[in-house]
Amino acid sequence: MNTHAVPVEKYHGTGNDFLVVDAAAESVGDRAAFSRAHCDRETGVDGRDFDADERGARSDRRGADGVLFLSVAERFDPTRVVMTLVQPDGSTATMCGNGARVVARWAHDRTGDREFMIDTQAGTRRATVSADAAAATIEMGVPTFDPRRVPVAREDPEAGEPLIDEPVEGLTVTAVNTGVPHAVAFIDGGRDDPDGVDGADLDAVAPPVRHADAFPEGANVNLAAVVDDGRGGGPAVLDQRTFERGVEGETRSCGTGAVAVVAAARRLGLIDGEAAVSRPPGGELEITVPDAGHATLTGPVAHEFSGTLPADPR
Numbered sequence: 471m472n473t474h475a476v477p478v479e480k481y482h483g484t485g486n487d488f489l490v491v492d493a494a495a496e497s498v499g500d501r502a503a504f505s506r507a508h509c510d511r512e513t514g515v516d517g518r519d520f521d522a523d524e525r526g527a528r529s530d531r532r533g534a535d536g537v538l539f540l541s542v543a544e545r546f547d548p549t550r551v552v553m554t555l556v557q558p559d560g561s562t563a564t565m566c567g568n569g570a571r572v573v574a575r576w577a578h579d580r581t582g583d584r585e586f587m588i589d590t591q592a593g594t595r596r597a598t599v600s601a602d603a604a605a606a607t608i609e610m611g612v613p614t615f616d617p618r619r620v621p622v623a624r625e626d627p628e629a630g631e632p633l634i635d636e637p638v639e640g641l642t643v644t645a646v647n648t649g650v651p652h653a654v655a656f657i658d659g660g661r662d663d664p665d666g667v668d669g670a671d672l673d674a675v676a677p678p679v680r681h682a683d684a685f686p687e688g689a690n691v692n693l694a695a696v697v698d699d700g701r702g703g704g705p706a707v708l709d710q711r712t713f714e715r716g717v718e719g720e721t722r723s724c725g726t727g728a729v730a731v732v733a734a735a736r737r738l739g740l741i742d743g744e745a746a747v748s749r750p751p752g753g754e755l756e757i758t759v760p761d762a763g764h765a766t767l768t769g770p771v772a773h774e775f776s777g778t779l780p781a782d783p784r
């Protein structure tokens with residue numbers, strides 16, 4: 471058995487929490503097993519075993535929403551970071567919006583730089599860290615409703631048509647890819663409404679959509695409500711909850727999901743303007759989805775603790 475101990479750091483972005491491993495310095499033979507063991511919410515890494523430092527506040531939650539394996543290449547300007555997210559079920563995600571924001575903060579803590587290029591499997595994305603390092607912004611690419619790229623399985627006569635506001639396994643959803651596939655369902659009532667987003671039984675309604683035949687690669691499932699449509703002048707405000715593929719449960723925040731909700735709301739004409747605020751359970755995110763060009767995602771990022779974990783957790 472490999473008894474090697476791996477240095478890790480824990481960060482979160484609006485409650486979407488990740489262990490970070492410096493992949494250039496550390497080797498973890500079985501990344502899927504490492505992630506499955508240490509991210510487990512019942513038996514995984516326990517923040518109370520580690521001390522927080524001056525950079526942030528320790529969380530008492532066990533486990534994590536994934537492990538970010540990162541390699542920094544400082545010879546580039548801006549510094550590049552290669553990011554691989556291994557999820558609690560052992561799968562690898564092509565993109566993670568909150569994860570990429572955490573990557574920017576982690577790279578800032580190591581280099582002092584405030585601008586980075588992050589190589590993800592969905593493409594290279596520019597990220598910036600605020601002057602006080604408490605927030606990070608990531609360019610998120612261009613959301614697509616193209617059924618070949620979500621992907622969505624369609625049969626004639628809908629073949630080739632985007633899936634917009636259609637019934638799938640009990641929810642009325644819009645399918646969009648923001649680096650990973652998302653199904654977005656709008657319902658009435660925000661988080662202050664017991665019959666709204668917070669009152670919904672996400673763990674019951676999301677899995678049939680997440681595994682629906684319409685989504686051959688699966689989908690993250692978002693329930694969202696328009697709280698302010700932005701027609702009064704300020705940015706639109708949307709409450710949302712996300713059931714994530716790979717976590718196979720609800721997370722406190724999902725960055726690609728927040729962009730997906732805003733892109734879908736714009737496509738359906740539910741909100742005005744390209745800027746919106748998303749309010750997942752873990753905090754607030756600022757999103758822009760312009761008519762052309764990259765969407766952006768901005769929000770808080772925080773360090774939780776540093777420590778070591780067994781490379782082979784068996």
Ligand SMILES: N[C@@H](CCC[C@H](N)C(=O)O)C(=O)O
Pocket residue numbers: 486557562563565566567568569650651690714715716717721723724725726727
């Ligand atoms: N939490 C992430 C999304 C991670 C990927 C997702 N679970 C998938 O497998 O598609 C985010 O902040 O975007």
